[in-house]
Every structure is written in structure tokens, then in C-alpha cells.
């Protein structure tokens with residue numbers, strides 16, 4: 277089911293009399309295509325959960341509309357929307373067994389949809405098989421690991437075959453290894469069922485690795501929506517550029533003068549077709565080429581070997597942040613001096629942003 | 641850590657645990673267990689004379705006397721009626737009020753204070769108010785009777801009138817007295833249920849009643865069991881409540897309770913019989929113990945795990 281948000285806004289009144297109101301979601305207006313897995317990405321407190329809660333009907337929008345396909349569901353109660361929701365802390369009913377947890381949504385069906393006990397157990401078993409917990413049906417949530425509980429929560433959300441599956445930071449309570457594993461699992465389940473899925477996370481790597489498309493938001497405001505690689509290569513502003521990628525993009529205070537890009541005294545790029553003046557210059561870690569004659573002069577701090585990556589850590593007076601990280605392949609690693617290093621930079625890995633608005637400046 | 645390390649720490653832990661407990665335990669044994677044993681012994685000493693501290697022999701006569709004493713049987717009847725009516729009614733009523741309180745965000749604090757008032761107010765003072773409300777004197781009918789009159793029904797003397805009327809007042813009074821504590825416990829139990837379960841249940845399409853019976857009730861059931869168990873014990877021990885409304889001569893009023901009977905046997909007008917009092921106290925103890933054990937077994941069976 278395609279999900280369309282139309283000028284969706286949520287304003288929370290201030291919690292106390294003095295505080296100001298919170299615009300948790302500000303004028304969201306985009307369409308989530310059918311059958312895709314969408315990663316909703318943003319820092320904590322930016323309004324991701326609120327978006328999800330509005331889509332599933334737990335929160336009422338202050339203004340704007342939500343469409344599932346052609347149907348306006350804005351005023352339709354949660355249970356009639358056909359959505360499944362997976363909570364961050366699973367929210368499994370602690371006093372019920374796995375089977376009872378999964379059949380709970382089915383027991384609430386009324387009228388023509390009503391199922392017999394056998395049908396309910398059959399459906400619960402199917403959902404449990406999908407997430408591979410069919411052997412744990414008689415356990416209580418308290419007797420299971422976090423990863424298993426999360427699977428039960430997914431099974432409970434899937435058992436009614438929802439049109440839209442929503443997941444609110446479903447992996448954040450799992451340890452690192454389990455997180456990777458469950459991430460693959462979610463991808464597999466989504467592919468197998470073809471259910472339109474919105475996956476909320478504050479972890480950019482997580483969003484990048486499993487999503488067909490990612491939506492980046494900040495302080496309740498929509499930033500960008502595109503395929504993960506596209507958002508990484510082609511961010512619309514400095515925030516998105518900084519939020520995606522580990523190690524993060526290296527940002528310099530730079531200046532354009534007569535179509536030449538300067539970082540301090542170093543002319544690092546020419547034929548930069550933008551108007552003169554100061555800019556933010558972001559260079560991805562993989563955008564540096566080690567060169568004895570390179571244009572950009574930096575002071576060498578050290579070399580970090582982390583797994584398959586080798587990164588050169590250096591500093592430059594014009595950088596922002598703590599240091600510059602340049603990822604270099606091992607065979608290119610030839611350092612001639614102990615305390616200085618020079619780079620050339622790759623054009624397609626260098627992004628310019630407006631000094632004031634931080635919006636992307638396109639050159640060429 | 642190695643297995644034996646865990647074990648040793650376990651033993652040391654238990655040992656220091658008991659050590660910490662020792663002072664409290666000493667008090668408990670001295671003031672609770674020892675008197676209980678003493679009462680038990682008293683209850684079998686026949687013809688005990690408190691002046692000379694002598695007795696004729698050992699046997700069950702005290703029990704057979706008490707069990708044939710119409711005042712005691714009346715007290716048992718009164719106590720059981722009190723228990724059977726006040727415990728469920730007050731618990732259910734408190735639950736309903738707590739649910740209402742919990743759903744009104746803004747009034748929560750205010751209501752909690754209002755309902756808590758009887759709890760901090762002296763039992764006897766509340767009793768006095770009840771007496772004034774229900775009493776019928778030559779000068780005035782009392783507020784309740786005036787209301788009954790206004791509704792066009794015949795008035796009743798609730799304090800010195802028929803048995804059912806007196807019992808009604810006593811039950812209402814006991815319910816009134818125990819409610820605040822129960823409301824306090826239940827409102828905090830309700831508030832402690834993580835709201836995420838209600839969100840999940842709404843997504844799952846559960847109706848309000850289903851949410852209550854399938855989620856809220858099981859989640860607060862440990863607290864409900866706690867209230868029922870302490871409620872039973874409290875109601876079995878009722879005494880000052882009856883005194884507050886009907887005065888000290890409860891046997892004459894036919895409103896005595898089991899604890900009242902024990903007290904009267906010791907210090908009342910016809911008192912001075914510690915052996916009979918002890919026998920009655922042991923009977924009460926046996927009843928309360930049985931019911932509490934049953935309660936605990938039931939609550940263990942139904943309580944949610946994990």
C-alpha cells in the first residue's frame with residue numbers, strides 16, 4: 277500500500293505553562309511507494325516516532341492528511357487502518373505466552389473477520405515461522421532474549437497481514453552482533469511479505485544498509501528522500517552530508533575566488549563554477565589521494581588501522597571538528613614525512629555548501 | 641567468576657543477610673512469636689486463676705466453652721458478614737474509583753487528597769460522624785433518615801434498631817475507612833502500567849473492556865491480591881470500628897466482633913477470663929491463617945510471571 281503524507285504537522289502543547297510548544301513534525305509532504313522498505317532517519321528527538329504514531333493513528337495530526345492508497349485515513353482509528361507497529365522495547369504483554377501475544381490481535385477481530393481458535397493458532401504459527409520462533413510458542417516474554425522478543429513483536433505486528441508495517445527503532449535494544457543479524461532478518465521478512473515498511477532509526481548505517489529509500493529529517497523538518505547511495509553521494513545540505521557516513525565527512529572553511537577553491541592558502545580545486553565568497557567544503561574520507569606534491573597541506577597526527585580500512589588522521593587550521601580522516605587503501609600508503617602530509621582531492625567526493633544556509637552549492 | 645566463588649558468596653550473602661535481620665528478628669520473636677505461644681498455652685489451661693496464677697489442669701474445656709457461648713457465636717457471625725461484604729465491595733469500588741481517577745489527568749492530585757482524608761482521620765472521629773449521620777433520636781432523625789423520608793420511605797434507627805440496619809452501617813463504615821488506602825495503592829498500580837502496552841493494544845484493535853480484562857487487570861493483579869489478603873486480615877481484626885459506632889457494650893448491641901469478644905473476655909464488665917480469651921484468639925488466628933494461606937495459593941496460581 278502506498279502511503280502519502282500531505283502537509284502533515286504535529287504540534288505538541290508545552291508541557292508546563294512557561295515552555296513553548298514543540299513542533300515535532302513540520303509540514304511533511306511526500307509519498308512512500310508501495311512494497312518498499314523506507315528508512316526514516318534522524319537524530320533523537322527529531323520527531324521520527326511522532327511521524328510513525330500519526331501514520332498508525334496513535335497520535336492525531338495537528339494538520340495535514342494521511343492517505344493509504346486512495347483512502348484518506350487521517351480520521352480513521354488505529355485498529356481500522358490495517359497497520360502493524362513494532363515498538364522499540366517490544367511492548368510484548370509480559371503475562372501472556374508467545375502464542376497468546378501473537379494471537380492477541382486476531383482475537384480482537386469482529387463480525388465477518390472473526391476467526392475460530394484453530395484458524396487463529398494456524399495464523400500465529402505461520403507468523404512465528406516467518407520470524408523463526410515457532411519453537412518458543414509457550415514461553416513468556418521474560419524467558420526470552422532480546423532478539424527473540426523482537427521477533428515475537430514482529431510476528432505480532434505481521435499476524436493480521438497489515439497493509440503497512442511500522443517499526444520504531446526496532447534494533448536499538450539489541451547488542452551489536454544481534455543487531456546486524458536481525459537487520460538482515462527484517463530485510464528478508466519484508467522481501468518475503470512485500471509489505472510497505474517504514475523503519476525508524478537514528479543509526480545512519482542501519483538505515484543505509486537495509487532501506488530501499490531513506491528519508492532524512494531534522495528537528496521535525498523533512499530534509500531529503502532518496503536511495504541510500506544517492507543521499508550519501510548527493511546530499512541536499514550540510515546536515516544530511518554530516519549525518520550520513522562513517523567516518524563522517526570532513527568539513528573545512530573554504531573560499532571560492534575566481535573559480536578556484538581555496539582551503540587556507542591551498543588551492544585545492546579549480547574550475548569551480550560558483551560565485552566568489554566563503555563556503556563550507558565537505559570532503560568524504562574516501563575523497564583524498566595521498567600525493568607528495570598534493571595541494572592540501574595537513575599536519576600528520578597518526579595512522580589508524582581499523583579492520584580493512586586504513587585512515588590517515590591529520591589536522592588543518594581550516595577544518596571543523598577534531599581532525600581529518602582520510603581513508604586510503606593499504607597499497608597507496610606511502611608516508612614520506614613524520615609530521616606532515618599532502619593530499620589531492622577527488623572532485624566527485626567534494627561537496628560545497630552555502631556558508632549561511634548550509635544548502636548544497638552545485639558546481640560544474 | 642568460578643562456580644565455587646559464586647557458591648561461597650551465596651553462603652556469605654545468606655549469613656550476612658541473617659545478621660542484618662537479627663535485631664528485627666529478635667523483636668519479632670519477643671513481641672510476636674513468644675506471646676503467640678503463650679496465648680496458645682493459656683488456651684489449654686483449665687480453670688486458670690489470675691490472682692494466684694494457678695490452674696486445675698490441661699484440656700480443651702476453654703474451647704468448648706467459647707464455642708458454645710452465644711456471644712462468641714454472634715461475634716463470629718458478625719465478623720464473617722463483615723469480611724464477606726466489605727472486602728470484595730471495597731476492593732471493587734476502590735478499583736472503579738482508581739480507574740476513574742487515572743483517566744482524569746488533571747484531577748488526579750486533588751482526588752487523591754480527598755479520598756485520602758479518611759485515612760489520616762481518626763477512626764473514632766469518623767465513627768462519631770457516622771453515628772450522627774445514621775442515628776435517630778427523639779429530637780432528630782439524622783441526615784440519612786431525613787433523606788430516606790424525603791424519598792417517601794419509612795425511617796429506621798440504624799444505631800439501635802434492627803440487626804440488618806446496624807450491620808449495614810457497620811459495613812458501610814468499614815468500607816469507607818479502608819477505601820482510601822486501597823485507592824492509593826490501586827491508583828499507583830494503575831499508573832505504573834507502562835502506557836506502551838495500551839498503545840500496542842490499541843494497534844492490535846482491542847476494545848476498552850478487553851484492554852481492561854486482558855491487560856490492565858493481569859498487570860495490577862499482584863496489588864489486588866495484596867489488598868485482598870490484607871483486607872481479609874484487617875476485616876477479621878475489626879473492633880474499633882464497631883466501638884466507634886455502637887459504643888463499648890457490643891455484646892448487648894449484638895454487634896460484637898471476634899476481637900471485641902477477646903477484649904471483653906479480658907477487660908470487659910464480665911471479663912477477667914484470660915483462658916477463654918486465649919481460646920477465642922487462637923480460633924481467630926486459625927481462621928485468619930487458613931484464609932490467608934488459601935489466598936496466597938490462589939494468587940500464586942494466577943499471578944503473571946516475568
Ligand SMILES: Nc1ncnc2c1ncn2[C@@H]1O[C@H](COP(=O)(O)OP(=O)(O)O)[C@@H](O)[C@H]1O
Pocket residue numbers: 288289291298299300318319320321322323324325326327
Ligand atoms: N506527548 C508529547 N507531548 C509533548 N511533547 C512531545 C510528546 N511526544 C513527543 N514530544 C516531543 O516531540 C519531539 C519529537 O519526539 P519524538 O517523535 O519522540 O522524537 P524521536 O522519535 O525522533 O526521538 C521531542 O522534542 C519530544 O520532546
Ligand SMILES: [Mg+2]
Pocket residue numbers: 321324325326444445
Ligand atoms: Mg522515538
